[in-house]
Amino acid sequence: MLITLSLLIVGLMLLVYASDRLVYGASVFAQSLKLPPAVIGIVIVGMGTSLPELFVATDAAIHNLPEIAIGTAIGSSLTNLLLIAGIGAMIYPMNIQSAVLKKELPLMIIVILLAGLVVSNGHLGLREGGLLFFHRLRFSFSNDKNAP
Numbered sequence: 001m002l003i004t005l006s007l008l009i010v011g012l013m014l015l016v017y018a019s020d021r022l023v024y025g026a027s028v029f030a031q032s033l034k035l036p037p038a039v040i041g042i043v044i045v046g047m048g049t050s051l052p053e054l055f056v057a058t059d060a061a062i063h064n065l066p067e068i069a070i071g072t073a074i075g076s077s078l079t080n081l082l083l084i085a086g087i088g089a090m091i092y093p094m095n096i097q098s099a100v101l102k103k104e105l106p107l108m109i110i111v112i113l114l115a116g117l118v119v120s121n122g123h124l125g126l127r128e129g130g131l132l133f134f135h136r137l138r139f140s141f142s143n144d145k146n147a148p
Contacts, residue, residue: 022048038100043140050076066124111135 060068
């Protein structure tokens with residue numbers, strides 16, 4: 001029990017340090033490319049922080065547990081949007097540029113509707129997954145041209 005607790009504390013300390021380095025590195029990267037930090041946050045940091053969910057969902061799909069795969073995607077999205085943004089704002093209030101909201105908020109709504117439409121028949125297969133994957137890639141590669 002003591003070893004487990006110690007490992008948890010060490011892991012959390014490493015996570016805090018790694019998060020700090022990720023934010024610093026991403027901001028330096030954004031400045032060097034003359035891109036708005038929001039673009040780097042959405043494209044690079046967002047994808048990097050989604051890798052654990054990707055591995056969980058993939059493993060769940062391999063083991064024929066679709067509810068866990070979809071639940072992971074929905075749960076992590078809700079957690080990121082509501083819990084993480086909420087706690088971040090409580091710690092340090094954020095001023096968000098209206099250009100970011102005008103572009104990203106409608107896009108988020110469209111993506112949610114697209115995902116709902118794709119799975120509305122209760123089936124998420126190769127074609128539907130490919131469509132979602134294509135739109136994620138399209139968003140990543142078009143985002144820097146349309147940056148706020």
